[in-house]
Amino acid sequence: NAYVNKIDSNGSRHWGEYGISVQVDTTGRNLEVDYCYDSDGGIFAFCIISYDLNYPPYYSDSLFIQHISKDGVRLWGENGIFIADSIFTGSFWWIIDDDSGGIFIQYGALIEKYNGNGELHWSIAGDYPEVIKDGRGGIIISGVVDSYPTNKLIVNRISSNGEKLWGDGGIIIDDSVDNNSGYAAEVFLNSDSTISVFWDTQWWPIDDLFLQRYTL
Numbered sequence: 001n002a003y004v005n006k007i008d009s010n011g012s013r014h015w016g017e018y019g020i021s022v023q024v025d026t027t028g029r030n031l032e033v034d035y036c037y038d039s040d041g042g043i044f045a046f047c048i049i050s051y052d053l054n055y056p057p058y059y060s061d062s063l064f065i066q067h068i069s070k071d072g073v074r075l076w077g078e079n080g081i082f083i084a085d086s087i088f089t090g091s092f093w094w095i096i097d098d099d100s101g102g103i104f105i106q107y108g109a110l111i112e113k114y115n116g117n118g119e120l121h122w123s124i125a126g127d128y129p130e131v132i133k134d135g136r137g138g139i140i141i142s143g144v145v146d147s148y149p150t151n152k153l154i155v156n157r158i159s160s161n162g163e164k165l166w167g168d169g170g171i172i173i174d175d176s177v178d179n180n181s182g183y184a185a186e187v188f189l190n191s192d193s194t195i196s197v198f199w200d201t202q203w204w205p206i207d208d209l210f211l212q213r214y215t216l
Helices: none
Strands: 028-037 043-052 059-068 081-085 094-097 103-107 110-114 120-125 130-133 139-145 151-158 171-177 186-189 195-200 209-214
Touching: 028 094, 043 094, 043 103, 059 103, 081 103, 094 130, 130 186, 139 186, 151 195, 171 195, 171 209
Parallel strands: none
Antiparallel strands: 028 043, 043 059, 059 081, 094 103, 103 110, 110 120, 130 139, 139 151, 151 171, 186 195, 195 209
């Protein structure tokens, strides 16, 4: 199983020698764990668990979220909150806090928001490798939209209520990038609340670099 630990500036381990296991259930194995911070010194964890169903091994992958306090207490039960089954298909997945005690997660071409009690608020379609907070309780995402014979690179802003603020298809920042579904622009939130977007066209052997700036 995966463990997390809190280590201070002196190297002292606050959550024991090995830390806190994200999930106590030992019938599966942790494939991956991602996490983000909460507003009180704890973390939210997002984990993929693989279960061996029978022999020869056929694996069923399940997703869970967990909230661990700054004192190392599992706040959402020993095994966290179950999210979905058998969805580990290579889609992008991430977790990010919402600055209000909750989280946004992405998995299986879905973006969802949960509050601090682990309750689902909304779910919308989305499968994007890049995400940052917009400083207003929402998020900004970037990724590629298939459009033969080239791909379109987009950015979009999603509010805390799940509304796509820059249109259902987002803003097309480049309508001719290489066919790479895992590609995204780098997005940065500036101190004046504008967004800087940096990308390249990924055309081999020569690609072009671009920088653009957007208001919220």
